[in-house]
Amino acid sequence: MEKTVVLIDAGFLSKLSRYFGSGKYLNYDIISFSKNLAAKQKLACEHIYYYTAPPFQSDNPTKTEAEKYKKYESFKNQLSKSQIISIREGRCQRLKIDGNFIYKQRGVDALAIIDLMSVPIEYKDIKKILLIANDSDFVPVVKKPKQIGIKIFLYTYYSKRRESSFSRSNELLKTVSEYGQITRQDFINSPLEKSK
Numbered sequence: 001m002e003k004t005v006v007l008i009d010a011g012f013l014s015k016l017s018r019y020f021g022s023g024k025y026l027n028y029d030i031i032s033f034s035k036n037l038a039a040k041q042k043l044a045c046e047h048i049y050y051y052t053a054p055p056f057q058s059d060n061p062t063k064t065e066a067e068k069y070k071k072y073e074s075f076k077n078q079l080s081k082s083q084i085i086s087i088r089e090g091r092c093q094r095l096k097i098d099g100n101f102i103y104k105q106r107g108v109d110a111l112a113i114i115d116l117m118s119v120p121i122e123y124k125d126i127k128k129i130l131l132i133a134n135d136s137d138f139v140p141v142v143k144k145p146k147q148i149g150i151k152i153f154l155y156t157y158y159s160k161r162r163e164s165s166f167s168r169s170n171e172l173l174k175t176v177s178e179y180g181q182i183t184r185q186d187f188i189n190s191p192l193e194k195s196k
Contacts, residue, residue, distance in 0.1 A: 004043040005119050006034040009133040010052035016157050020184040033190035048085040051112045053105040056092040113141045142175045151177035
């Protein structure tokens with residue numbers, strides 16, 4: 001079976017999990033999820049790159065911040081036990097807008113872009129990359145691997161409703177070689193084992 005590398009925008013996938021869980025995050029195994037999506041394209045998952053950012057921590061972390069960070073570290077340590085996955089971390093920025101705190105990931109897309117450009121060098125036998133994302137920032141970089149014969153298959157989720165948090169430009173869909181939508185069943189088909 002032909003091999004592939006999977007690149008995951010964790011922020012997007014988390015948001016989608018919560019959407020499919022009607023406001024609650026679905027429990028699923030990220031490695032199984034990636035392998036199953038690859039298998040749907042008749043590909044074997046060689047490696048997974050997972051792009052995320054640790055929860056925000058102020059100079060003197062609150063109890064809530066500390067608890068979130070502890071859970072994140074536990075999750076990351078568990079995931080890191082498998083050599084098939086590499087975790088790439090950006091940072092979380094807190095902004096105060098109109099009296100409310102807004103949290104944004106920074107540097108995550110840049111890490112994904114670097115790896116997207118590096119895959120053809122590190123995995124010379126890979127001819128198809130699976131990208132799990134919905135960010136049009138990937139449009140310029142997706143064009144480069146295509147120029148050397150590497151196909152980019154985009155797994156995403158989108159809505160035609162303008163006010164939906166999953167409404168988006170068609171530019172990324174037009175740029176990739178092929179695309180498909182992630183479904184709730186894809187999460188269900190990748191259950192998290194009790195021991196994990």
